[in-house]
Amino acid sequence: MMFRTTYAAVAFAALIASPLGCGTASENSGSAATAAQTPAAAAGTPAPTGSGGTPTPMGSRGTPPSTGSSGTPTPMSSSGAPVSTAGAQQSLPSGEMASPITRSIDPVGVWWTEVETVGSEVLPILDKLTGTKIRFVMRVEVSATAPNHTVTFKFCQLQTEWTDPMDSSNVTTIGFRPDTVAAFSESAKVDLGGLSPGAKVPLPSLTFRGGTDESGKEKDEDGDGNPAVTAWVRTLLGIEIEVYETIAIRASLDLTVPDDDTLMGTLDFGADAVIVTSNNPIIADGTAVTITPDSKTVPITVKRLPGGGDCGTLPSTIKFTAVPPPPPPLFPPSEPAP
16 A cells, blocks of 8 residues: 555656656656757746746846947046047048137246356456356336237346466456346337247347337436446456446347247347447447357247246246445436536
8 A cells, every 4th residue: 555655656656747748757856857858949948937946038147248238438528528638630420620719828928938058258358258158137017008018028137257278267247236237128019919829929139238228319218427327347356346338249049839828949149239438448449349248049948927926026047146335326416427
């Protein structure tokens, strides 16, 4: 009786395990059906719908996301796209290149420059001196609006210094006092409305004149009671002399614009003077003086001065020899010059 009951249970279990009640059960409980009973290419095919372990429908698990879903590059100009820079070219959706962006620079304000170079000078008695250091500081102011900008160039310091190569204690210096050097000023009308990075600055050649009026007639331009303008000279053995001269400084600037606050390029300049008279009879009246840099392309950088300022506020790093106060005028006001 027990044998028949056990046999019947086994037969009933086999009937349940076989689909539609036919076929042979796998030797291992829970295994997939045999190849003969499984449809083609269905190895591992899941159980019928509704049974345990049913997988997701065909085309779901492992299928790449559709276009436009996560992983697709963000459309042009949306978040994540690089920010354009001025003047840079960008790729358009059609593959064409955009034109460079032109950005204008407002030049109005105060600028300044300092120059230190080497040249030669021709002086009374000493004749031609080579290896002379030529130094100056200049203030530049741009005012008004395009196309009628006014550019005013004004010397704040101007000095030459020659050192005897045989005796370093023997130094000859020529300098000007502040009231005198302020007379070396020149203005020009220029259209600076089209300035942009990389552009050239359209500046004319300039001539700074001291000690003469517009007609070329001599005048006491620095107002110290002496003819023309006064130059201070310290020469051999520390002897100090004042000479009163007319002077013309020629300058030609070739500048470009690297950025909003800088002008860079080269300078060609030189100076010619004629000594009207002196406080020392050793200097002959009418003697010519020249100052000539060795190079016609002296490097120069002109910087904007934030907030503006006058000559006394310029951040120059050049060391100038101090010029002493002036002596009594050669010709007192009650005694006119001959």
